[in-house]
Amino acid sequence: MSAPVLTEEPGAPATASPGIGTRLLRGVLPYVLALVLAFVVSGIVIVALGYDVVGAYRTILTTSFRTGFGFTETLTKWVPLTLLALGFTIPLAVNRFNIGGEGQLLVGATAAAGVGIVHADLPAAVLLPLVIVAGVLSGALWAGIAAFLMGRFRVNEILSTVLLNFVSFQVLDYVATEVWSDPAAGVAATQRVGAGALLPDVGGPPGVHAGILLAVLVTLVTIVVTRRTAAGFELRAAGTNPRAAGINGIRVEKVAVLALITGGALGGLAGALEVSGVHGRALEGMQSNFLLIGIIVGLIARGSALWVPVVAFGIAILEVGASSMQRTVGVPAEMVLIIEALILIFLLLSDVIAGRLARRAA
Amino acid sequence: MTEFASLAQLTVVAMVPFLLASLGTMLGGLAGVFSVSQEGVMLLGASVGFLVSYGTGSSVLGILLAAGIGGVFGFALGWATTVLRLDQFVVGLALFFAATGLAGLLYRIVIGQSATTPRVDTLPRLEIPLLSDIPLLGRALFAQNLLVYLAALLAVGLWFYLYRTRSGLDLRSVGENPKAADSLGIPVARTRLWTTTAGGALMGVAGAFLPLVFTATYTDTIIGGRGWLAIALTFFGGWRPQFIVAGALFFAAMDVVALRAEVSGIDVPSQVLLVVPYVATLLVMIFAFRWAKVPQFLGRNYDRESRTA
Secondary structure (H helix, E strand, O other), X not given: OOOOXXXXXXXXOOOOOOOHHHHHHHHOHHHHHHHHHHHHHXXXXXXXOOOOHXXXXXXXXXXXXXXXXXXXHXXXXXXXXXXXXXXXXXXXXXXXXXXXXXXXXXXXXXXXHHHHHHOOOOOHHHHHHHHHHHHHHXXXXXXXXXXXXXXXXXXXXXXXXXXXXXXXXXXXXXXXHHHOEOHHHXXXXXXXXXXXXXXXXXXXOOOEEOHHHHHHHHHHHHHHHHHHOHHHHHHHHHHHOHHHHHHOOOOHHHHHHHHHHHHHHHHHHHHHHHHHHHHOOOEOOOOOOHHHHHHHHHHHOOOOOOOHHHHHHHHHHHXXXXXXXXXXXXXXXXXXXXXXXXXXXXXXXXXXHHHHHHXXXX | OOHHHHHHHHHHHHHHHHHHHHHHHHHXXXXXXXXXXXXXXXXXXXXXXXXXXXXXXXXXXXXXXXXXXXXXXXXXXXXXXXXXXXXXXXXXXXXXXXXXXXXXXXXXXXXXXXXXXXOXXXXXXXXXXXXXXXXXXXXXXXXXXXXXXXXXXXXXXXXXXXXXOHHHHHHHHHHXXXXXXXXXXXXXXXXXXXXXXXXXXXXXXXXXXXHHHHHOOOOOOOOXXXXXXXXXXXXXXXXXXXXXXXXXXXXXXXXXXXXXXXXXXXXXXXXXXXXXXXXXXXXHHHHHHHHOOOOOOOOOOOOOOOOOO
């Protein structure tokens, strides 16, 4: 299990740097192929089901841009998607799979809501940072459980992070029904947080909550840290060649533990921003399917922090379009999850093809 | 029926999805392919099994088709990791997403928006005469549905095949040291392909078991983490059928205890009881990962031309 997860084919020629043509072939071609194939295959399915495929695709692709509201919604979705995707890709750089973004988000949201309710009277300048820090810390702590089990007892992190998701559902449920419940909400939900815990909108109207600025900042920091600092180098070294890294004094296990905790912190941040910026409370189902899509985003971006925000934006467009498609054309919104999975699968397949073409050309 | 006897019967029923999914995971894993798509394939099996049974009235057909679609996903995993040598975890996750999406989509297409929740008949119990009259455990062991018996036979059969036949030894050697196996003429790719396919089929049946035996209805949350728990169970069982059976008993008991305690109104928040299976699994894994003898090449692809592996 030590082989790097997302690197080029080992058989690729290592001599000289490849020409621009080859680089294009290997860089862009797989994405184009994957997108086209995924939409063609899904289109065939949509037609076979007897729906209007042109209408369906037009709705999926244009909803985000037709109205200000659609665009706002897309940006709002972009925030948790990007944060969860980064929370997945940072541990992935050390070949650790964080499948616990859902739990980290929910626990972060629960803690954020708790702080926002208990200290509802504090002014925003104090309360808002407190709420966000509470979310970040509890997300980190939640992932920390899995990180501890992994570092100390070698418990597989895929399993521990996933199982903690199921525990987090009950944590939120308990808090939302027994501690600060709001019976009028219809679903299990906490009371609303104080006004000082709410994020203001930027831009608009309609505006996006200011958490997006924080998400952009976090993304930039992640890009710089992973690509331009010693810590980022250790992270990548520990991932690409753990043995060589270990010999050169990098403590691979420690790096992995820290990476997983950092991933959890980002999940917790996503939860806090959902509370402060979107719902004003923590509630059942607020995690939506962000975990699955976040992982898809991370994998399509091949673990690159630079590409995660771009891919996340594309996927957010699909997601916003999906619910609109269900309303207007009648195609079930699940179709979009299949399109996304197909993009990923075809991307993996075309990697293989592009790799073989490049090798033949060389 | 005494309280104990009914609990025992419930536990044996609850074992089956764990057992089937875990044996499926084990089968592919012993040949070196680590699947992480259980949760999705089980959901798809549940959806297909439910819908076919709902449409045709035949739960047997539902189970067979659930096995078929699970087998397709298992084959896809095997093919992508042997022929294309793609990363096992990434492909596994991709298949997990695809299966999850497909499961929900199929249900929405066939059932659509419906005011009443569609239901199917659950599998009938087959009581074995005389044996089912044994006190205490008789009904738990000998008054169950067909799949319970099949799962038990499968566990025994797999144990015999893997540890008492030449072919089973060959299979295990592929997961331990594919290069050595290859040099002995054992077809590495073919072994991995059939084990992942069969393993996927078992996961599909494990999923179909839930609507066709437990709930009689389908929901998107019906699997409830059992697919992930099955992976934990496979490690817990040390990748050996006999211990997986014992582990499944533990996992099922956790399931049943959590449900029972809730019904009986013990003064504990229901949320605490509902996390019992997951927390217990986390704790158990601390020990499981110490003693589990994991196939050496688990999760790694085999490239005949590579010099390092």
